[in-house]
Amino acid sequence: MELLLQILWSSIGVLIAVAYGLLTGGIVRKLFARIQGRVGPPVYQGFIDLGKNFFVRDNISHGPMFYFGPALRTAGGVGIFLFIPAIVGWAPGENFSFAGDLLLVMYFMFFGSLGMALGGSAGGHPHTPIGAGRGLSQMTAFEVPFILAVIALVADTGSFSVHDLTLAQAGGFLEWNLLTHPFAAAAAFIAMLGMNGYAPFNVVGAPNEIPVGPMTEYQGGFIATLGTGRAIFAIAKMILFMDLFLGGATSILEAFIKVFVIYMWSVAVAAVFPRYRVDQSMRFFLGWPALIGVVAVLLALF
Amino acid sequence: MGVEEKGKVPLLPSGVPVGSKPHATDSTLFAQGRPKPLSLDESVAFIKNWFRAQSLNVMAYGTGCGSIELGPLGTSRFDMERFGITGGPTPRQSSVLIISGYLSVKTLKRVIRSYEQMPNPRWVVALGSCTINGGMYWDSYSTIKILDQYLPVDVYVNGCMPRPEALIAGFKDLMDMIKRGEANGYIEYQNNLDWYRANQRKVIKDWNLPEYSW
Amino acid sequence: MNEFVQEIQARFEVLWSNPQRPDLMQIGVRQVNALPLLTWLKSNTGYFILNHFSAVDWIEDGEFQLTYLLTDYAARRSLMVCVRIDRAAPTAESVHHLWPEAVTYEQEMFEMFGISFPGSPRQGVDLLLEGWEDIPPMRRDFDTAAFAEEAFGFRPGRTHTNPRDRVAIAFGQKGFLHDH
Ligand code: SF4
Numbered sequence: 075m076e077l078l079l080q081i082l083w084s085s086i087g088v089l090i091a092v093a094y095g096l097l098t099g100g101i102v103r104k105l106f107a108r109i110q111g112r113v114g115p116p117v118y119q120g121f122i123d124l125g126k127n128f129f130v131r132d133n134i135s136h137g138p139m140f141y142f143g144p145a146l147r148t149a150g151g152v153g154i155f156l157f158i159p160a161i162v163g164w165a166p167g168e169n170f171s172f173a174g175d176l177l178l179v180m181y182f183m184f185f186g187s188l189g190m191a192l193g194g195s196a197g198g199h200p201h202t203p204i205g206a207g208r209g210l211s212q213m214t215a216f217e218v219p220f221i222l223a224v225i226a227l228v229a230d231t232g233s234f235s236v237h238d239l240t241l242a243q244a245g246g247f248l249e250w251n252l253l254t255h256p257f258a259a260a261a262a263f264i265a266m267l268g269m270n271g272y273a274p275f276n277v278v279g280a281p282n283e284i285p286v287g288p289m290t291e292y293q294g295g296f297i298a299t300l301g302t303g304r305a306i307f308a309i310a311k312m313i314l315f316m317d318l319f320l321g322g323a324t325s326i327l328e329a330f331i332k333v334f335v336i337y338m339w340s341v342a343v344a345a346v347f348p349r350y351r352v353d354q355s356m357r358f359f360l361g362w363p364a365l366i367g368v369v370a371v372l373l374a375l376f
Numbered sequence: 377m378g379v380e381e382k383g384k385v386p387l388l389p390s391g392v393p394v395g396s397k398p399h400a401t402d403s404t405l406f407a408q409g410r411p412k413p414l415s416l417d418e419s420v421a422f423i424k425n426w427f428r429a430q431s432l433n434v435m436a437y438g439t440g441c442g443s444i445e446l447g448p449l450g451t452s453r454f455d456m457e458r459f460g461i462t463g464g465p466t467p468r469q470s471s472v473l474i475i476s477g478y479l480s481v482k483t484l485k486r487v488i489r490s491y492e493q494m495p496n497p498r499w500v501v502a503l504g505s506c507t508i509n510g511g512m513y514w515d516s517y518s519t520i521k522i523l524d525q526y527l528p529v530d531v532y533v534n535g536c537m538p539r540p541e542a543l544i545a546g547f548k549d550l551m552d553m554i555k556r557g558e559a560n561g562y563i564e565y566q567n568n569l570d571w572y573r574a575n576q577r578k579v580i581k582d583w584n585l586p587e588y589s590w
Numbered sequence: 591m592n593e594f595v596q597e598i599q600a601r602f603e604v605l606w607s608n609p610q611r612p613d614l615m616q617i618g619v620r621q622v623n624a625l626p627l628l629t630w631l632k633s634n635t636g637y638f639i640l641n642h643f644s645a646v647d648w649i650e651d652g653e654f655q656l657t658y659l660l661t662d663y664a665a666r667r668s669l670m671v672c673v674r675i676d677r678a679a680p681t682a683e684s685v686h687h688l689w690p691e692a693v694t695y696e697q698e699m700f701e702m703f704g705i706s707f708p709g710s711p712r713q714g715v716d717l718l719l720e721g722w723e724d725i726p727p728m729r730r731d732f733d734t735a736a737f738a739e740e741a742f743g744f745r746p747g748r749t750h751t752n753p754r755d756r757v758a759i760a761f762g763q764k765g766f767l768h769d770h
Contacts, residue, residue: 103457111452115460119431122460126431129424130471131496293468293495482720509745515735517727518719521742579741582721 083166084156088306091155091313095305096120098334102341109345120305127298136196136291143193144292144299150185151307157182158236160313161329162322171237176224179236179314183269186307187213190288197291205288208352209278215359216268216275222367223262226374227251227318236314240322250321257370259319263339264363268355269311270337272344275355312336421557428497429554432547433464433471437490440477442503442537454540461547467493472550475527477537478506478519481579484526488576491527492589498562499530499554501546504537511536525575528561591615591667602627616670624673625683628658632688636662637669640685643695645703649730652677654705658685675705684710702728 100117107114135141157175161167191206228234231242243249252259268275278288289300312333316322320336323329350358434456438446449456450463464470467490479487491498502523505511510521523529530553533546553559565572569588577583595607595617602623608616619627631637637660646655651674658671675682684707686693696707697717704726707713716722725732 107455107457112455113458114455115457115462119460122427122430125427126471129427134468289469290466291468297469480718482718485720509748510738510742514748515738517732517734517737519742521738522745525743580721581723582716 080165080168080170084169087160087167087169088152088155091160091306091309092302094330094333095307095309096124096301098308098337099305102337105341106345120301124298124301127294127301130294134291134293136198139196140193140291141296143190143196143288144296144303146189146193147186148299148303148306150182150189151303151305151310153182153185154179154310154314155306158310158314158317159240159322161324161326162237162240162317163324167326167329168237171235174234175236176228176234176239180221180224183217183311184213186303194288194291199290201290202288205278205290209288211352212268212275212278212355212359215356216265216363218265219261219359219363219367220265220269222364222371223255223258223265224318226255226258226367226370229371229374230255236317240317243321247321250319252319255319255370255374257366257373261363261367261370262315262319264366265359266311266315266336267340267343268359270308270340270344272340274344274347274350276344277349277352277355308337309333422555425555425557428471429551430460432459432461432499432551433469434461435464435467435470435473435490435494437473437487438476439479439483439487440475440504440506442476442506443474445503445537445540445543446474446476448540449543454544456544456547459544459547459551467491468495470494471498473498473500473527475500475502475507475523475529477504478511478513478516479523480518481520482518484520484576485580485585487527489585489589496562497554497559499550499559500527500561501531501533501543501550502529503533503535503543503546505534506536508532508534520579526572526579528565528572530559530561591669594669598627601630610670613667614670615667616672618672618674621673621675621682624656624658624671625685627671628660628685628688631660631669631671636664639663640689640692641668643685643692643699645699645705645728647677647703647728647730648674649677654680654703656682656705680705682707684708686710702726704729 097117097120100115100120103119104114104117156170157172157178159168159171187206187209191210194202194206227239231239233239233242239251243251243254247253271278289297292300313329315336316329316332320332323332434446438444448454449461456462461472464472471494473487473491473494475487491500502508506513506519506521507523507529510516510519513519514521520526531546531550533542535542538546550559591609591612592607595604595615598604598617602619605618605620607618610616639661640658641661642657642659644657646657648655653674654677656673656675658673659668660671661668673682680703682705684692684696686696686707686709693711694717696710697712697715699705700707700713701717701719701722719727724737727734727737
């Protein structure tokens with residue numbers, strides 16, 4: 075019974091996360107537009123796009139693997155969301171957090187891009203492998219600082235559970251890992267720039283060169299599924315960062331605000347930077363951010 | 377029917393002149409019986425059309441000089457994104473195809489291919505006098521003159537070349553037509569595919585396209 | 591530039607020369623001399639850049655004229671080498687081994703004028719006119735307007751006013767507003 079109830083709460087949580095992700099996406103588009111001196115689309119444009127894409131006929135298919143791409147992508151986002159506590163200490167918001175969930179979540183981060191690489195390649199378009207290759211190589215690069223940061227936290231706290239890591243920061247913002255582990259936080263927040271896929275690390279789906287990278291052959295409902303997946307993926311990642319570095323949230327409102335603030339960090343960077351090539355972004359991530367991560371690990375160990 | 381009869385509007389097989397749109401006649405101006413509530417089908421269609429109209433994806437494909445005017449549409453001065461109009465990077469992800477000016481026979485082939493790869497519903501906006509009656513390329517050996525014999529055009533924007541404002545007005549018209557359920561060029565294309573194919577084959581001499589480019 | 595023409599004259603027969611501008615000289619040579627002259631210009635003088643390469647249809651003379659525009663960027667001068675070839679059997683020597691960029695010009699001229707350049711790569715490969723069945727369209731005996739009308743139709747309602755007619759209207763004479 076308790077499990078059923080938890081499933082119900084978590085499904086509602088997924089829906090809220092999707093809606094909030096779409097809304098945030100709309101706000102980001104509006105923000106970019108305002109920065110560029112435009113009026114910009116309405117903030118609810120994400121919902122309209124989603125609806126429109128569902129009302130477009132899907133007239134091609136490239137075999138079963140083609141369908142797996144968007145499915146895996148969405149599953150990755152939902153997976154991250156379900157296995158970390160969105161709101162600590164409130165049963166409906168705890169989701170399915172368990173002892174080793176941090177490891178699982180790290181795996182789910184790869185999941186989406188891997189799924190896109192597999193599914194997109196089934197489309198057979200020459201641009202797909204280029205985009206997928208760029209995405210995967212960039213991902214291997216930004217995973218390094220992120221994992222180093224996580225290792226530093228884990229070494230200090232002695233637990234692989236996001237729940238425990240969050241509880242360890244209870245008691246005011248002075249306890250937040252952002253302040254107590256500044257090096258780990260720096261490495262992780264720089265890695266987040268790559269994770270979110272905004273400029274300067276948006277070469278994966280470069281719309282002008284390789285139309286949209288891995289998604290070249292997708293259309294209609296596939297795009298809608300991908301959009302849903304992207305929305306929840308973005309929010310789930312922000313919740314993870316909130317739990318790891320900003321002391322989690324104890325109420326829905328707090329969660330909304332913290333997620334939004336973390337999201338704005340990568341948007342603020344994206345608004346002013348041009349795009350890196352893949353080799354440049356790899357060199358970037360394996361340089362200073364990785365070094366900062368190493369320093370964080372060393373500080374945590376000794 | 378067809379291009380050879382000079383001075384006569386070419387007709388579709390249904391007897392309707394090419395490019396003519398439904399317009400107000402006596403029967404549409406006066407109520408026919410009592411007003412009826414929307415049926416479920418109609419209301420669903422209304423919702424669908426509303427969503428489609430509010431989120432147009434313009435395929436990034438320029439054929440003639442008019443494509444110069446497409447660039448400014450995205451900039452801060454004209455900003456088409458405020459109407460929900462964004463660029464569609466591939467045919468698979470776009471719903472509006474802009475024929476931006478003169479269309480040579482060689483390009484027509486590619487355009488047909490791209491058009492057929494777009495998922496339904498899809499619309500064609502034609503820019504400039506070149507697409508309407510040949511414009512200043514009226515005696516060219518390689519550019520087609522009457523676009524709606526080869527593709528179903530929903531909105532024409534005239535001018536040589538039309539300003540971005542005119543283009544935005546055209547988009548507004550298109551959105552209104554979609555909401556009213558009138559922008560049905562793609563259905564016309566499918567119902568009269570043989571007629572369109574015959575016209576296309578007449579100008580594209582080395583026809584090597586597949587039967588239909590899914 | 592005249593001294594330069596003298597210099598050429600000493601080696602090859604120059605049929606006529608025509609200084610168009612202080613920095614642009616036009617010379618005509620026989621077809622047999624064309625390739626040796628171009629080779630000599632490319633290897634021994636400053637005129638080693640092929641700026642433009644095109645053809646003119648002299649239908650009255652029954653000849654095509656090939657025009658090679660060579661430019662000496664150091665001296666900021668250009669030389670136009672004109673070669674007349676027979677219109678009935680238009681064949682010329684390819685210069686793609688001197689200037690690789692000539693390949694596209696030669697491909698285009700084959701398509702637009704029907705001039706063939708034996709040995710040039712991409713001869714007969716379609717450039718712009720895919721599946722063209724008529725005579726090459728840039729020849730002057732090709733009636734473009736009639737072809738366009740026949741192939742692409744004509745939408746009624748199109749009028750054209752040319753300035754002559756407007757003058758006629760302004761002065762109260764009978765105008766010639768064509769309703770095609
Ligand atoms: S209508 Fe005018 S601007 Fe447009 S393609 Fe034709 S010539 Fe160019």
